[in-house]
Amino acid sequence: MVPISYYLVLSGILFGCGVVGFLIKRNIISIFMSIELMLNGVNLSFVAFAAQWHALSGQVFVFLVMVVAAAEAAVGLAIIIAVYRNRETLNVDQVNLLKL
Amino acid sequence: MTPVATPFFFYLLSGLALLGGILVITRKNAVHSALALILTLLALAGLYLMLYAPFVAGVQIILYAGGIMVLFLFVIMLVSIEKSQREDQFNKQWIGGLVGAVALGALFVRVFVRSKALHDLTGMPMAQLPEQSNTQEIAVYLYGNYMLAFEIASLLLLVAIIGAVVMAKKRI
Numbered sequence: 001m002v003p004i005s006y007y008l009v010l011s012g013i014l015f016g017c018g019v020v021g022f023l024i025k026r027n028i029i030s031i032f033m034s035i036e037l038m039l040n041g042v043n044l045s046f047v048a049f050a051a052q053w054h055a056l057s058g059q060v061f062v063f064l065v066m067v068v069a070a071a072e073a074a075v076g077l078a079i080i081i082a083v084y085r086n087r088e089t090l091n092v093d094q095v096n097l098l099k100l
Numbered sequence: 101m102t103p104v105a106t107p108f109f110f111y112l113l114s115g116l117a118l119l120g121g122i123l124v125i126t127r128k129n130a131v132h133s134a135l136a137l138i139l140t141l142l143a144l145a146g147l148y149l150m151l152y153a154p155f156v157a158g159v160q161i162i163l164y165a166g167g168i169m170v171l172f173l174f175v176i177m178l179v180s181i182e183k184s185q186r187e188d189q190f191n192k193q194w195i196g197g198l199v200g201a202v203a204l205g206a207l208f209v210r211v212f213v214r215s216k217a218l219h220d221l222t223g224m225p226m227a228q229l230p231e232q233s234n235t236q237e238i239a240v241y242l243y244g245n246y247m248l249a250f251e252i253a254s255l256l257l258l259v260a261i262i263g264a265v266v267m268a269k270k271r272i
Binding site (some may be wrong): 002005006007008009010012013014015016017018019020021023024025026027029030032033034036037040043044047048050051056057059060062063064066067068069070071072073074075077078079080081082084085088090 | 107110114117118121122124125130133134137140141144147148150151152153155156159160163164167168171172175176178179183190193194196197200201204205208212234237238241242245246249250253256257259260261263264265266267268270
């Protein structure tokens with residue numbers, strides 16, 4: 001049996017990958033994918049704890065997180081399409097209308 | 101039922117997940133990133149199966165790998181990738197990214213090392229949840245204790261549908 005701490009380490013590393021991608025990427029779609037990576041890292045730790053404590057609440061939480069991720073992806077990608085139509089770019093550094 | 105959760109499968113699946121995660125943040129082409137993310141999602145679905153969560157694994161494959169990632173690929177195809185590929189993919193915030201990653205890693209390591217409860221857990225065998233009735237039990241939770249959360253989630257999905265259509269449409 002693999003102990004729970006291994007799963008938690010993997011989840012932490014995946015979350016870290018997501019954070020690094022979020023910080024260093026410029027393409028707005030790649031930034032979005034980094035956010036999905038972070039959400040999946042958190043989901044893994046939820047499921048690992050649910051298995052450890054024999055509590056199914058963790059799995060219900062993962063289900064709700066997935067619903068929120070789906071809603072976020074739908075709205076976010078619609079925003080990306082709207083931004084691309086207006087500004088003709090996906091580079092977040094060039095979407096700087098609010099910058100002083 | 102003998103457990104299938106052998107260390108070999110854990111290392112294989114976690115290696116695939118890490119490979120996908122690293123490819124997501126290093127590839128320049130957004131399509132390659134999306135495909136690497138699908139690899140990570142499928143590996144995570146396998147890990148969920150090892151953790152006695154077949155329902156979550158199924159939802160992960162159907163909803164994430166089948167739904168959200170297809171949406172991502174559609175949007176990547178919709179905007180012109182040739183043009184955006186010529187732009188710089190990485191910004192000049194290597195320092196910020198490095199500092200953020202190191203700080204987060206230090207925090208994780210500190211919590212991991214210092215938490216006494218976690219070390220007590222490590223020796224403890226993991227509970228074997230009944231796989232056959234997993235979906236049924238989640239349904240009981242979802243329609244019992246988490247009724248309000250479930251309803252709010254459905255409302256959130258409705259809002260997301262309307263919002264996506266309103267924002268992506270040229271003229272309403």
